[in-house]
Amino acid sequence: MKRIILRLKTGRYPVFVGRGLIASLSEILSLEGFSKIMVVSDSSVHELFGEVVTQSISKGKAEICEFIVEPGEGSKTIDKAIQITEALVKKTFTRSDAIIALGGGVVGDLAGFVASIYKRGINLIHIPTTLMAQVDSAIGGKTGVDLPEGKNLVGTFYHPQSVVCDIDVLSTLPERQFLSGLAEVIKYFLLRPGAFNGDLLSLASRILKREAEILERVVFCCASIKARIVEADERDEGIRAILNYGHTLGHALEAATGYSGIYTHGEAISIGMMFAALTGVSLCLSEPELPERQSRIISSFGLPVKPLDPIPDFQVLLKHILQDKKSKGTVTMVFLKKEGEPVVRGDIECETLSQSFDDLLDLF
Numbered sequence: 335m336k337r338i339i340l341r342l343k344t345g346r347y348p349v350f351v352g353r354g355l356i357a358s359l360s361e362i363l364s365l366e367g368f369s370k371i372m373v374v375s376d377s378s379v380h381e382l383f384g385e386v387v388t389q390s391i392s393k394g395k396a397e398i399c400e401f402i403v404e405p406g407e408g409s410k411t412i413d414k415a416i417q418i419t420e421a422l423v424k425k426t427f428t429r430s431d432a433i434i435a436l437g438g439g440v441v442g443d444l445a446g447f448v449a450s451i452y453k454r455g456i457n458l459i460h461i462p463t464t465l466m467a468q469v470d471s472a473i474g475g476k477t478g479v480d481l482p483e484g485k486n487l488v489g490t491f492y493h494p495q496s497v498v499c500d501i502d503v504l505s506t507l508p509e510r511q512f513l514s515g516l517a518e519v520i521k522y523f524l525l526r527p528g529a530f531n532g533d534l535l536s537l538a539s540r541i542l543k544r545e546a547e548i549l550e551r552v553v554f555c556c557a558s559i560k561a562r563i564v565e566a567d568e569r570d571e572g573i574r575a576i577l578n579y580g581h582t583l584g585h586a587l588e589a590a591t592g593y594s595g596i597y598t599h600g601e602a603i604s605i606g607m608m609f610a611a612l613t614g615v616s617l618c619l620s621e622p623e624l625p626e627r628q629s630r631i632i633s634s635f636g637l638p639v640k641p642l643d644p645i646p647d648f649q650v651l652l653k654h655i656l657q658d659k660k661s662k663g664t665v666t667m668v669f670l671k672k673e674g675e676p677v678v679r680g681d682i683e684c685e686t687l688s689q690s691f692d693d694l695l696d697l698f
């Protein structure tokens with residue numbers, strides 16, 4: 335087992351990365367101080383890992399209860415957060431008790447949000463079970479729920495006590511979910527290639543076969559990159575923006591298709607990274623060869639490089655780009671001069687974006 339320590343202004347906490355961890359939670363974590371623990375999970379994850387986790391934490395003396403939600407984004411609501419809060423009240427949870435978020439980013443964001451508001455903050459442990467959650471959402475303290483008006487409109491910054499990334503749980507992930515997480519892995523590689531020991535492309539076939547040893551290295555590497563960026567910019571006011579590489583068009587594609595699953599998040603940001611590279615080249619910010627190199631990596635992992643049919647109308651996408659909470663009225667985007675050299679630029683003209691979208695459709 336490897337360990338990354340996140341050092342924040344308000345404290346520090348470990349991210350554990352290894353195999354078989356969910357069966358040894360009492361040994362890894364200090365659970366003695368909790369008299370009650372609520373495990374929040376979705377029904378699919380609960381069916382797969384609920385019992386192992388409950389058994390593994392029941393070696394302590396805490397009373398354990400569970401709150402299970404439906405799988406999917408539809409559970410990330412204020413209503414669900416209130417229901418969990420009410421369950422905590424009913425079970426007389428105090429601030430020194432704990433919530434364990436067992437699941438993907440949906441469960442992590444929802445349970446993290448509840449942990450941050452219940453009695454002004456209760457202990458939280460993340461056990462992320464998707465690749466996306468292990469390399470991204472469980473690290474960094476962002477919690478939140480959606481409103482009918484948009485995603486993540488209500489949320490907090492709230493860090494857990496620990497994050498436990500068990501590589502073994504990734505073996506049951508549906509292929510499309512796994513690939514979706516790989517898009518974030520590719521993003522980290524493009525942002526910080528030096529942090530990976532070797533070229534990501536040369537590892538592609540072993541990653542796609544989900545070889546545990548390689549996945550452990552990859553998750554550790556990505557989680558470390560995210561940890562260092564979060565330490566430098568806890569509240570997303572500066573350098574953390576680079577993590578949005580590919581997300582300008584990516585978020586717009588997801589929003590324009592109503593989060594219907596036409597695009598997974600990873601598929602959308604794969605296309606978004608190509609869009610950013612092409613825009614970067616057209617603005618002479620990026621090396622002319624970057625789109626080609628990037629597309630080779632993205633395609634090697636079975637992810638798309640351009641929008642799928644039916645091609646969304648660019649004006650609709652633009653409306654979403656301009657509405658994105660990160661775009662303060664003008665379009666702010668992350669570019670790469672080349673791999674490892676991100677640059678954030680504001681005031682990108684809509685006309686430039688429209689031209690790049692045409693270039694994207696013409697790609698290869």
Ligand SMILES: NC(=O)c1ccc[n+]([C@@H]2O[C@H](COP(=O)([O-])OP(=O)(O)OC[C@H]3O[C@@H](n4cnc5c(N)ncnc54)[C@H](O)[C@@H]3O)[C@@H](O)[C@H]2O)c1
Binds near residue numbers: 508
């Ligand atoms: N807080 C952050 O910083 C942050 C960052 C990125 C994304 N997010 C949020 O994360 C959410 C997406 O998270 P996600 O991609 O993990 O999706 P998810 O939580 O919806 O999980 C995807 C699906 O995989 C299933 N699943 C999870 N683990 C499994 C496993 N080990 N085996 C089999 N099935 C499993 C789930 O039941 C679900 O159906 C979005 O709501 C997004 O806004 C948050």
Ligand SMILES: [Zn+2]
Binds near residue numbers: 470518581599603
């Ligand atoms: Zn993302």
